[in-house]
Amino acid sequence: MTSATKPLPERARVVIVGGGVIGTSVAYHLTKLGIDDVLLLEQGQLSSGTTWHAAGLVGQLRASEGMTRLVQYSTALYAELENETGLSAGYKQCGGVTVARTEDRMVQLRRTAANAAAFDLQCELLSPEEALAHYPVMRVDDLVGAIWLPADGKANPTDLTFALAKGARNRGCRIVEKTRVLGVLVKDGRARGVRTDAATIEAEIVVNCAGQWAKQVGAMAGVNVPLHSAEHFYVVSEAIEGVHPDLPILRDPDGYTYFKEEVGGLVIGGFEPEAKPWVSPDAIPYPFEFQLLDEDWEHFEILMNSALLRIPALESTGIKKFYNGPESFTPDNQFILGEAPECRNFFVGAGFNSVGIATAGGAGRALAEWIVEGAPTTDLTGVDIRRFAPFNGNNRWLHDRVAEVLGIHYEIPWPNREMKTARPFRRSPVHHLLEAAGANFGSRMGWERANFFAPPGSAPVIDYTWGKPNWLEWSAAEQTSTRTGVTVFDQTSFSKYLLVGRDAGAALQWLCTADVGVDIGRTVYTGMLNARGTYESDMTVTRTGADEYLIVSSAATTERDKDHIVRNMPDGANAHLVDVTSSYAVFGVMGPRSRDLVSALTDADLSNEAFPFGSSRPISLGYATVRATRITYVGELGWELYVPAEFAVGVYEELIAAGERYGIARGGYSAIESLRLEKGYRAFGRELTPSENPVEAGLLFACKLKTDIPFLGREAVEKARVEGVRKKLVGFAVDSAEPMLWGGELILRDGDVAGQVTSAAWGQTTGAGVGLAYLRSANGSVIDADWVRTGAYQINVGGTLYPITVSLRPLYDPAGERIKTG
Numbered sequence: 001m002t003s004a005t006k007p008l009p010e011r012a013r014v015v016i017v018g019g020g021v022i023g024t025s026v027a028y029h030l031t032k033l034g035i036d037d038v039l040l041l042e043q044g045q046l047s048s049g050t051t052w053h054a055a056g057l058v059g060q061l062r063a064s065e066g067m068t069r070l071v072q073y074s075t076a077l078y079a080e081l082e083n084e085t086g087l088s089a090g091y092k093q094c095g096g097v098t099v100a101r102t103e104d105r106m107v108q109l110r111r112t113a114a115n116a117a118a119f120d121l122q123c124e125l126l127s128p129e130e131a132l133a134h135y136p137v138m139r140v141d142d143l144v145g146a147i148w149l150p151a152d153g154k155a156n157p158t159d160l161t162f163a164l165a166k167g168a169r170n171r172g173c174r175i176v177e178k179t180r181v182l183g184v185l186v187k188d189g190r191a192r193g194v195r196t197d198a199a200t201i202e203a204e205i206v207v208n209c210a211g212q213w214a215k216q217v218g219a220m221a222g223v224n225v226p227l228h229s230a231e232h233f234y235v236v237s238e239a240i241e242g243v244h245p246d247l248p249i250l251r252d253p254d255g256y257t258y259f260k261e262e263v264g265g266l267v268i269g270g271f272e273p274e275a276k277p278w279v280s281p282d283a284i285p286y287p288f289e290f291q292l293l294d295e296d297w298e299h300f301e302i303l304m305n306s307a308l309l310r311i312p313a314l315e316s317t318g319i320k321k322f323y324n325g326p327e328s329f330t331p332d333n334q335f336i337l338g339e340a341p342e343c344r345n346f347f348v349g350a351g352f353n354s355v356g357i358a359t360a361g362g363a364g365r366a367l368a369e370w371i372v373e374g375a376p377t378t379d380l381t382g383v384d385i386r387r388f389a390p391f392n393g394n395n396r397w398l399h400d401r402v403a404e405v406l407g408i409h410y411e412i413p414w415p416n417r418e419m420k421t422a423r424p425f426r427r428s429p430v431h432h433l434l435e436a437a438g439a440n441f442g443s444r445m446g447w448e449r450a451n452f453f454a455p456p457g458s459a460p461v462i463d464y465t466w467g468k469p470n471w472l473e474w475s476a477a478e479q480t481s482t483r484t485g486v487t488v489f490d491q492t493s494f495s496k497y498l499l500v501g502r503d504a505g506a507a508l509q510w511l512c513t514a515d516v517g518v519d520i521g522r523t524v525y526t527g528m529l530n531a532r533g534t535y536e537s538d539m540t541v542t543r544t545g546a547d548e549y550l551i552v553s554s555a556a557t558t559e560r561d562k563d564h565i566v567r568n569m570p571d572g573a574n575a576h577l578v579d580v581t582s583s584y585a586v587f588g589v590m591g592p593r594s595r596d597l598v599s600a601l602t603d604a605d606l607s608n609e610a611f612p613f614g615s616s617r618p619i620s621l622g623y624a625t626v627r628a629t630r631i632t633y634v635g636e637l638g639w640e641l642y643v644p645a646e647f648a649v650g651v652y653e654e655l656i657a658a659g660e661r662y663g664i665a666r667g668g669y670s671a672i673e674s675l676r677l678e679k680g681y682r683a684f685g686r687e688l689t690p691s692e693n694p695v696e697a698g699l700l701f702a703c704k705l706k707t708d709i710p711f712l713g714r715e716a717v718e719k720a721r722v723e724g725v726r727k728k729l730v731g732f733a734v735d736s737a738e739p740m741l742w743g744g745e746l747i748l749r750d751g752d753v754a755g756q757v758t759s760a761a762w763g764q765t766t767g768a769g770v771g772l773a774y775l776r777s778a779n780g781s782v783i784d785a786d787w788v789r790t791g792a793y794q795i796n797v798g799g800t801l802y803p804i805t806v807s808l809r810p811l812y813d814p815a816g817e818r819i820k821t822g
Contacts, residue, residue, distance in 0.1 A: 008176060011202035013037035014371070015194050016209055017181045017217050019044075020051035021161045021356055022349045023209035025364025026371075027168035027175070033372050036172030039203075040165075041196065043180040044289035047161040049211045051356070052290055053325035054157040055234055055260060055269050057249055058358040059096055061116055061123065061149060063413070063744075065756075066379050066691070068119045070362030077361040078155050085170065087163040090156025094248050094261075097126070097134050099146040099310075101254035106144045107466045108412055110799035113147055114746035118756045124148040125799075135250050137242045138310050152249050154260055157357050164364075180286070181210075184221035184346070191221055191346040205371055207347045212328040214336075214350035215281035215393070223340040226388050227328040227351035228398035229278040230406050231293055233300050234269025236262055238318040240311075253410035255306030265320065266311065270303040271354070275406035277399045278326045293324040329353050329405045331392055331422075337367055338376070338385040341563040347371055348385050354409065375530060379691040386560035391446060397422045414464035415742030416442070416451075416670075424448045428492035429585050429648035433656075437666055440471065444555045447493035450668035452478065466798055468740045471670070472762055479674050479764040481665035482634055486591035488655050489667045491640065492648075493555035494586050497562065500548045501575035508541060508549055510570055510711055513694060515704040516541045516549070523616045523629050526702055527694060528564060533716025535688040535697070536564050542616045542629060550616075550627075550642075554684050568712055585648035587655060590638035593662045595822055598628070598639055600658045606639075613820050622654040623647075634672060635679030635812055637822035674761040677770045680731045680810035686743070686758045687729055687772050695720040696774065697729050698808070724782035727755065727774045731811050732793070732804045734769040739797040741769035748801070749791040752778040757795070766811055775806070 014030060016023050019042025027040045042048070058075055062068045078091035100106040109125070116123030124147065131146035132138065165175055183195035184206055193202040208225065210217040218225035243261055250259040257270035276299060279285075297304075300322075308314050330336060330351040340346045349367045352359060369377045381387070392398075404421040411417075418441075424431070426446040435441075439450035440460035452475045454460035463470040481487045499508060508516045514526035523542040530536050537560070539553040553561050558581060565577055589598055595606050604619040605611060616629035624647035632638045643651045656664060682688050682697060694703050694717055703717060734741065741760035748754055760771030775791075777783050785808055794801045813819075 008179070008196065008199040008201060009039060009174070011193070012039035013203065014039070014205040014207060015201055015203040016040040016207040017194065018042065018049070018209035018211055018213070019046040019161070019165070019175065019177065020049050020209065020211050021047065021157060021164065021360040022211070022352065022364060023207070024161050024164035024168060025360045026207055026209055026349055026367050027173045028164040029365045029368035030371065031168050031171035031173050033368055035372065038168065038173040039201065040168070040173060040175045041179045041181055041194070042175070042177045044287060045177050046165055046175070047158045048289040049213070050325065050327050051157045051161055051211075053292065053323055054357050055258070055267055056090070056155045056157050056357050057258065057260060058091070058153045058155055059149065059249070060151045061112065061119070061121055064382065065119050067359075067382070068121065070366065071358050073365060074358060074361030075151070075153060078160060081160075081163040081167065085163050085166040087166050088159055089163045090159040091153060092245070093151065093153040094246055095134070096149040096152030096249040096251065097131055097146055098149070098251040098253065099131055100144045101142055103144055104412055104466065105254050107798040109145065109147045111744065114796045115744065115756075116149070117753050118746050122150050134248055137240060137313055138250060139312055154249060155357050160357065160360070181217060181220070184217070186221050186343055190344040205345050205347065207349065207367070207371070209349045211350060212281070212284055212326060214328070214348065216284070218340070218348065221340070221343045221346045223342045223346055223348070224388060224390050224393040225336060225348055225350055225385070226392040226398060227330050227336065228281055228395070228402040229284065229326040229328045230402050231276040231278055231296070231324055232327045232354065232406070233296070233303065234267055234323050235300070235319050236267055236321045236323070237265040237314060238320055239264035240266060240313050240317055250310075252306065252310050255310060256410050257303050257306045257310065259307070259311065265317070268303070268307045268314075270306070271406055271409035272299070272302050273407040273411070275403045277402045280395045281398070282395065293326060295322045295324060297322070327354060329402045331388070331398065331401045331405065333405050333408055334383050335359065335363065336385050337363060337380055337383045338370060341386050341559055353405070376690060379689045381685055381689055384560060386563050387556065389445065389559055397425070415466070417464065418442050418462070428490055429645050430490055430652045433649070433652060434490060434666070439666075439668065442669060444493055445558060447555055449493050450490060450666070452668040452670045453666045466740070468762070475668065475670040475674065476762065476764040478665055478667040478671035481663070482591045482636055482667060482671065482675060483765055484592065485663045485665065486589065486593040486597050486659060487665045487667040487671070488652075488659065489588035489590065489672060490652075491586040491588045492584070494581070495553040495555060495558040495561055496581045496584055497551045497565070498548060498578045498580055499551060499565070499575055500578065501573070502547050503570070503573040504547050504549055504575040507569045507573045507575045509709055511565060511568055512541060513703040513711055513713070515707060515709065516543070518543050520545060521615060521617050523614050523631055527688065527699060529693070529711075529713030529717070530690060531713060531716065532690070533693045533713040533720060534690045535684065535692055536690065537561050538682065538684050538688050540631060544616070557684060583645055585643045585645055587641045587643065587652060588633070588638060589641060589655065590632060590634050590636050592637055592818070592822070594636070594638045597655065597659050597662050597664065601654055604628070608822060621651055624651050626651060632819050633681055634675035635681070635810070636818055670761070673759070674763050674770070677731070677759055677761050677772060678763045678766055678810070678812040680772065682729070682772070683759060692774070693717055693720050693725075696725045696727050724784065726780055726782055727776040728783055728788060729772060729774055730788055730806045730808055731772055732770065732806045733763065733766050733811055734795060735803040735805060737768050739769055739800070739802055741771055741795070741797065743771065746796040747773050747775065747804070748794045748796070749775065754778070754791070754793070763811070770811060
């Protein structure tokens with residue numbers, strides 16, 4: 001490889017910072033896409049940071065189809081690199097066995113097998129004896145069962161890095177080692193190059209693949225890269241009889257451990273429940289090439305004891321090497337990819353949470369395509385850097401969170417599991433009132449939000465389960481109150497923006513699928529699409545003035561919404577976006593008695609004639625003045641009240657006090673989820689993603705195709721409408737009240753795989769599990785409403801099949817009479 005003794009170029013089209021497996025993969029794929037003016041800078045030597053001590057496990061099956069396809073591409077690439085470059089990636093497909101010690105874990109593995117079927121990936125459920133046949137050196141008498149994934153494999157991290165680097169060099173990339181980046185050049189909000197310890201280099205694009213140094217490099221450009229290193233452990237044993245190169249990967253998640261063959265012995269590693277955070281991201285030492293941290297056998301003991309239980313031969317086998325290598329983790333256990341919203345042309349690929357080797361090929365390609373095309377080419381929502389806000393970069397918060405994040409790799413992925421560390425974080429003005437009323441809190445974009453309210457004398461805790469949870473009765477009562485009386489929900493976590501300026505309306509007409517050219521005081525539901533005609537967000541837009549619009553979106557999408565709006569506004573538009581999320585509390589007052597309650601506190605006329613559905617205006621409410629918008633996400637008459645933060649406590653107290661005569665209840669987000677699914681309301685990130693268009697989602701009614709008004713993605717939507725679609729969103733209810741659904745379940749049509757559930761919950765009004773799902777044909781052909789109606793459907797719930805009834809219309813109040821007439 002090139003050293004820094006040769007003069008650096010004065011400029012390059014793309015500069016990549018970091019020569020680990022991610023940086024070299026991005027370089028490889030950029031050059032493969034025809035970008036040959038690429039300069040990769042490594043402060044040490046290639047693979048010398050985190051990459052070299054990675055375990056090299058390559059498990060293909062992931063929680064989502066998109067991430068599974070990403071790893072599938074990685075494995076195909078690794079198998080072919082030697083033919084292209086002459087260097088082997090050390091990749092071997094050996095298969096993988098994952099074992100279950102408990103019935104709860106076995107339910108997870110049955111769900112995993114159903115996911116594999118949905119993704120067309122081979123997976124086999126095994127008895128303990130069948131698992132032993134795949135892995136003869138383990139103990140199985142304490143196991144409930146296992147799964148076999150024949151496509152799993154392993155790679156040599158250093159060999160893989162060098163193979164990718166050679167492929168990039170062969171197509172023109174220049175790689176320079178022993179060169180440290182000291183600064184990022186930024187002008188007019190764009191990255192313009194880097195300053196190194198040897199020279200300053202101009203560039204059109206800067207890519208931050210600096211591993212655990214990525215937070216430091218991001219800060220040089222004013223970019224937040226929220227990650228924190230933790231100590232990560234594994235040992236390598238002496239040779240063990242019966243261990244051979246073709247032995248599969250073994251995962252024993254109930255014991256927090258994995259096992260991989262290496263030179264006749266075993267690599268024994270894992271993900272202990274409580275990790276050891278390393279130094280602050282701003283204090284990672286330099287140089288730190290091919291270095292390890294001190295051994296810590298006391299901390300490793302929980303893993304070693306589990307390993308001794310699973311592999312009895314270890315009792316009499318020596319340990320050759322103890323590895324304690326720091327590795328960076330993100331707050332939500334998903335890696336970070338994409339163009340930073342704070343700085344144009346500054347891209348990040350970092351924070352891979354121990355899956356860097358498995359995902360490097362696919363992630364490198366995805367980021368390279370993003371750079372070349374100017375936008376993601378697939379759904380990368382779950383790893384998009386824009387899911388984080390500046391406050392997620394707080395080092396103390398990251399330190400406390402990372403101790404939990406590492407451990408959840410092998411924890412049972414309980415449905416709706418809530419993080420426990422570094423909380424509470426963001427709190428609405430009425431948080432203390434909710435807490436006093438028995439709220440159990442979940443977290444979304446850092447906001448503490450009520451999941452449900454426990455009755456007096458009951459603890460507001462979640463006992464995690466695959467079945468019906470301890471809190472279901474309480475949430476069901478909140479659903480019933482909303483359908484029959486009145487319930488107040490604290491929805492302060494909504495993202496809220498103002499778009500102001502003389503061109504604000506024109507800009508929104510271009511950005512929005514729906515016609516937002518409405519009178520002042522009207523609210524419109526709309527999507528926002530990309531050029532491919534798929535979803536980037538959905539929201540409500542309220543015209544609050546001649547040149548002012550209030551945009552309300554989901555809690556999790558604040559940063560990506562702002563970035564999408566600003567990035568895609570027409571050039572030269574006189575329109576300015578202001579984030580007012582924290583300025584307003586929002587209280588949803590919902591149910592057939594909501595008009596009675598709000599009327600008791602205001603002199604405004606709330607009748608259907610004076611305040612029809614979709615209206616929004618300031619009203620008095622007790623001593624306060626608030627914006628009342630007649631809209632709903634639960635399918636009942638109701639108002640969202642937008643309350644200046646300083647008035648929030650008073651308004652909430654008055655609502656509760658006045659509501660006593662109407663039997664008011666407090667409601668949480670678990671009830672909202674159930675109510676919206678009975679009504680068939682979509683959610684961004686689940687039903688609406690960059691993989692779905694309005695035709696597939698059944699939202700053509702929210703597209704202004706009957707007008708001649710252009711909007712971003714219109715041509716793609718019109719094409720999809722004409723050509724037809726290969727998947728279609730439906731609502732469904734289980735024909736039995738027995739199972740509890742959580743989302744992700746496999747759906748069969750006439751016995752064939754037909755799709756996966758995007759969202760599911762218990763529907764108290766329906767009296768069964770309800771949900772939404774995208775259906776597709778077994779042969780991938782175009783489908784229509786008749787195809788949907790003529791099938792017989794079942795759902796796989798933890799390995800048991802139940803009949804379901806599928807509908808293209810809402811299960812509850814399909815005509816919408818309750819929300820329109822009240």
